[in-house]
Ligand SMILES: Nc1ncnc2c1ncn2[C@@H]1O[C@H](COP(=O)(O)OP(=O)(O)OP(=O)(O)O)[C@@H](O)[C@H]1O
């Protein structure tokens with residue numbers, strides 16, 4: 247982790263990730279076509295678009311989770327700090343430690359709440375002592391706005407939490423690993439307005455140090471938390487730009503139709 | 511009337527009752543089946559059940575009471591069913607809840623099936639108990655349970671200590687499991703987590719083939735190949751003895767035989783672990799093997815314990831491989847290259863040939879059988895405890 251920190255401080259390139267001409271195929275199905283997106287440093291980027299347009303697919307390209315899907319193939323170029331992540335020399339395991347992910351469906355491990363959050367730190371050796379690990383677990387749960395609800399049942403199974411609590415547990419789990427880029431696939435889809443506000447606060451807080459990419463179906467949320475927005479439609483990247491520009495002066499008629507609720 | 515004829519008649523009449531029930535329901539509905547609480551076919555089924563159930567129960571009771579299946583008594587029983595069906599037929603109204611009645615009958619049928627399974631186990635257990643009690647009246651239980659010598663003699667004065675047989679059984683099974691559990695589990699992990707679908711589609715049936723080979727063929731393999739090989743290459747050079755038949759031979763071959771029990775079941779169970787859990791772990795930067803060890807295997811543990819247990823029961827009950835691979839001499843020894851034997855082998859040898867079912871030398875077979883039964887029962891309970899403990903921790 248140390249050298250990551252140093253590298254981060256010396257980097258002058260504002261682009262943390264750059265995707266150029268990305269194509270994704272699921273077997274014969276050409277799911278993503280010619281996508282060019284920049285993920286900027288210390289910025290929240292929102293992906294919006296109707297269901298099935300390829301938002302999750304593109305998100306999974308960014309940390310090579312598509313590798314685990316049979317028959318999926320990715321073409322084009324995706325750079326993380328100037329390095330092609332699909333290069334043969336890049337270890338996807340290390341990549342995923344740097345580019346963390348919160349999945350669309352909550353997927354807590356069948357372990358205790360504590361062990362769920364401690365999973366990443368343990369694997370990557372982020373804590374030198376039990377006390378330090380406790381500290382990481384607590385602060386991660388606090389940041390995911392879950393601490394008050396689970397602080398008395400840290401040894402209870404994570405799978406026994408409610409749907410929204412599980413989702414926040416998965417957010418805490420991802421935050422605990424201390425990634426440089428955090429990919430969040432509809433992190434608030436199962437949350438009530440209070441928890442949603444807390445998670446949005448967390449996203450804003452994470453922006454101080456990391457890049458955050460968030461997929462959302464809520465235009466308001468995209469407008470509230472993001473600085474950059476990408477609009478996908480039928481596998482194409484239709485428009486990418488400043489959030490304010492996308493929401494006030496969209497260039498493409500399809501974008502305008504979507505954000506005003508006419509297609510979707 | 512023979513049972514098969516009776517059943518045939520019963521089936522035909524039940525079908526007739528079904529048709530009658532349907533027709534009656536359609537009639538009371540007056541052409542508009544929406545007026546009915548239940549569909550016509552449910553009324554039909556209800557009527558068929560109303561006929562068949564009393565007839566079947568009556569027939570079974572009649573037979574169990576020891577009465578023969580005479581023509582008149584059989585007809586009487588069928589008439590009983592017909593009367594019950596007629597009562598239902600007459601009472602059929604649009605609001606009759608035939609659907610719920612059929613549901614209740616279905617439940618009854620399912621309960622009956624599980625009772626059959628449990629009752630069989632209890633029946634086997636009881637028959638073993640009675641014979642075992644008869645044995646203990648002729649031979650002291652303490653000498654059987656703690657005797658370290660097995661030397662049956664039909665002329666009298668036998669030593670029937672179970673310890674050497676128990677030792678042989680556990681020793682052989684332990685070696686078999688020591689072979690099968692790691693090999694089977696790792697093969698399952700490879701097949702489910704690493705192998706491409708093509709390789710898996712080939713490897714899985716190939717491994718399962720091992721379970722299809724008759725045990726006598728394994729026995730021959732142990733006798734003519736593995737036994738001499740172990741003797742010439744390991745036992746003799748290292749000074750462990752010169753016996754071709756040995757615990758190690760039987761255990762090794764038996765281990766190969768039960769590999770598919772572990773691998774095939776574990777593979778299915780590991781495959782059933784949701785992909786989202788793997789994704790969650792990989793997405794946090796865990797390697798595939800870390801993911802398997804820390805997420806997939808713990809989630810699959812209860813099923814894997816079950817698979818291992820099934821394999822253990824197979825090993826404990828195996829006879830043929832032991833006869834040919836380990837010999838038939840009851841011995842209490844630590845040396846794995848020594849010939850030994852197991853309880854199942856001795857059950858067979860005590861019950862074959864000229865047997866006198868009053869002699870303790872014969873009755874001991876039932877005591878051995880009961881011991882085997884109790885061992886497998888204990889294994890099952892152990893597995894339950896392990897699974898429950900794990901569940902408490904995680905779920
Ligand atoms: N594992 C897969 N195998 C085959 N096709 C897939 C797979 N995952 C996604 N697809 C296809 O790729 C396309 C894009 O799917 P994706 O999940 O990226 O949509 P999305 O934008 O995330 O939608 P939603 O908002 O509903 O989550 C869809 O047409 C889908 O059918």
Ligand SMILES: [Mg+2]
Nearest residue numbers: 301302350431
């Ligand atoms: Mg999606």
